[in-house]
Amino acid sequence: MKRLCTILGIARSSFYYWCRTAADRAARQAADARLATRIRTVHHESGGTYGVPRITAELRGDGERVNHKRIARVMRSIGLAGVRLRRRHRTTTADPAAVKAPDLIGRDFTESEPNTKYVGDITYLPLEGGKFLYLATVIDLASRRLAGWAIADHMRTDLVTDALAAERTRGSIAGAVMHLRRAARPASASR
Incomplete structure (x- = not known):
């Protein structure tokens, strides 16, 4: 094993740590798979609109202890995302005291002669x-x-x-x- 670790450029202690924690990794992956099933259910029930904050609140409301960062990681891994609404920016505020100009074309947007x-x-x-x-x-x-x-x-x-x-x-x-x-x-x- 020492020779293989030297060829791969990793420390032997890292290899033994990886072997020792294999069962923990498998348990974490199984827990993430169960959580992914719950997340899919909540996401589907919301019509596909719920994102990380709402799914976290929903799962916590059901008595499950879960962190929002973990929910975000699992949602990314299964390809789910909530709906993001764009904020509307108000760029124009009309002056109420300003005189309104008349509509000189009378809502007729047709013309046959150029430059008129x-x-x-x-x-x-x-x-x-x-x-x-x-x-x-x-x-x-x-x-x-x-x-x-x-x-x-x-x-x-x-x-x-x-x-x-x-x-x-x-x-x-x-x-x-x-x-x-x-x-x-x-x-x-x-x-």
Whole structure:
């Protein structure tokens, strides 16, 4: 055994410890298998929504002494996970005192002549650390093509005016109507 341990690069005491604890490992694996059966049952009864905290609480409520870390390890090993709901981030707060701009296109999103009606939107792109970048886009309703876009770390008027770079790519947009969603401030505007 000494020669084999030397070839494999392990200590002889590690091999003997592994042999001595084989029965304990088998008992722990059997206990984990029984726990996995209980976890599957609780997870199935919840419709597949319960995660580690709720399954731990459910098993403790049934009188079983179990640690949440062990539940997490067993759930990972059998490929179960709870449903994670994404938190919704509020990025826009409307000013109640602001004057609402009229809807100049009358909810008619069709157009046959280019450079007369544009629609736009501002969306947020989440970054790590809870920060955002804002993306403003402008689409020509006649061609349904992207006329301009801008990205910034703020949601001020500059973002929308930078996205209105359609003048540079499409020629003059004098007299064109621009419609933005209400949350994107303002609702619609004429230029």
